[in-house]
Amino acid sequence: MKIAILSRNKNLYSTRRLIEACEKRGHEPMVLDALRTYMDIASNKPEAHFKGKVLPSFDAIIPRIGASVTFYGTAVLRQFEVMGSFPLNESVAISRSRDKLRSLQLLARKGVGLPNTGFANSPDDVQDLIKMVGGAPLVVKLLEGTQGIGVVLAETKKAAESVIEAFMGLKANILVQEYIKESSGADIRCLVIDGKVVAAMKRQAQVGEFRSNLHRGGSATLIKITPAERATAVKAANVMGLNVAGVDLLRSARGPLVMEVNSSPGLKGIEEATGKDIADMIIEFIEKTAKPHKTKTKGKG
Numbered sequence: 647m648k649i650a651i652l653s654r655n656k657n658l659y660s661t662r663r664l665i666e667a668c669e670k671r672g673h674e675p676m677v678l679d680a681l682r683t684y685m686d687i688a689s690n691k692p693e694a695h696f697k698g699k700v701l702p703s704f705d706a707i708i709p710r711i712g713a714s715v716t717f718y719g720t721a722v723l724r725q726f727e728v729m730g731s732f733p734l735n736e737s738v739a740i741s742r743s744r745d746k747l748r749s750l751q752l753l754a755r756k757g758v759g760l761p762n763t764g765f766a767n768s769p770d771d772v773q774d775l776i777k778m779v780g781g782a783p784l785v786v787k788l789l790e791g792t793q794g795i796g797v798v799l800a801e802t803k804k805a806a807e808s809v810i811e812a813f814m815g816l817k818a819n820i821l822v823q824e825y826i827k828e829s830s831g832a833d834i835r836c837l838v839i840d841g842k843v844v845a846a847m848k849r850q851a852q853v854g855e856f857r858s859n860l861h862r863g864g865s866a867t868l869i870k871i872t873p874a875e876r877a878t879a880v881k882a883a884n885v886m887g888l889n890v891a892g893v894d895l896l897r898s899a900r901g902p903l904v905m906e907v908n909s910s911p912g913l914k915g916i917e918e919a920t921g922k923d924i925a926d927m928i929i930e931f932i933e934k935t936a937k938p939h940k941t942k943t944k945g946k947g
């Protein structure tokens with residue numbers, strides 16, 4: 647099969663592993679920087695171009711679209727969908743998962759466990775907002791943040807008020823969330839492919855830090871997850887309409903709570919922690935599933 651990988655850099659670990667897996671399984675991979683891919687959208691023969699050349703038609707597209715280029719990257723992916731290529735994850739599902747607020751609302755509607763979370767606009771509503779999520783300590787999250795940047799733990803009510811008011815003063819959109827103490831600086835990343843958790847790792851924050859992101863110095867280890875955690879991760883990926891997803895869970899006293907569903911999960915941490923060949927599983931899934939014009943929008947919203 648001809649497989650295009652939308653990635654800004656072919657030397658990134660995940661991109662490299664996907665190229666290797668394609669080649670090992672007898673496919674022809676091509677890495678395309680989405681920002682250098684442009685398109686003829688309105689003709690009756692839609693085309694995609696790359697650095698001056700018309701691109702061939704691809705059987706499948708693997709989107710590895712960074713958060714900062716979601717708008718342009720999903721437009722490029724959508725163009726390939728129109729042209730009949732099979733997307734590993736659909737453009738609609740990627741856009742949906744990139745909006746933290748919209749994702750939580752969709753997950754809540756389907757009964758997926760979540761930390762109590764509030765969203766407000768006016769500084770006049772801060773007192774009630776804090777009360778609504780159960781008071782301090784609480785977590786304040788910038789909607790545009792990734793890799794743990796813009797996630798703040800406010801230990802007291804006074805600190806929470808100041809941080810929320812400061813963000814609001816800067817016109818930044820923030821979520822205010824119950825702090826799950828029992829998780830003790832750890833979260834669980836479940837890698838879901840085609841409705842199954844194929845690998846799971848525990849990420850533990852550094853001493854003195856509550857954010858367990860590997861980019862924030864967290865460490866990853868293999869973990870055995872419970873049936874409830876497995877079911878929650880699968881359901882979350884399904885609600886988002888993602889074939890491949892990294893679902894982040896917190897272990898709480900009331901069971902697994904979903905923090906985030908990632909549509910371009912990094913492969914390095916999870917392959918190293920679990921010793922599993924996730925790239926190979928992804929290509930195997932594409933072989934099994936890719937058919938021309940097989941894009942149907944899954945889920946709603």
Ligand code: ADP
Pocket residue numbers: 761785787791792793794795797823824825826827829831832833851856857858859894896905906
């Ligand atoms: P990002 O998308 O920037 O990674 P997250 O929402 O995943 O932001 O938060 C970063 C980290 O902070 C998480 O991996 C987790 O370790 C910790 N964290 C986030 N929300 C909570 C919470 N409500 N309770 C406890 N820890 C949390």
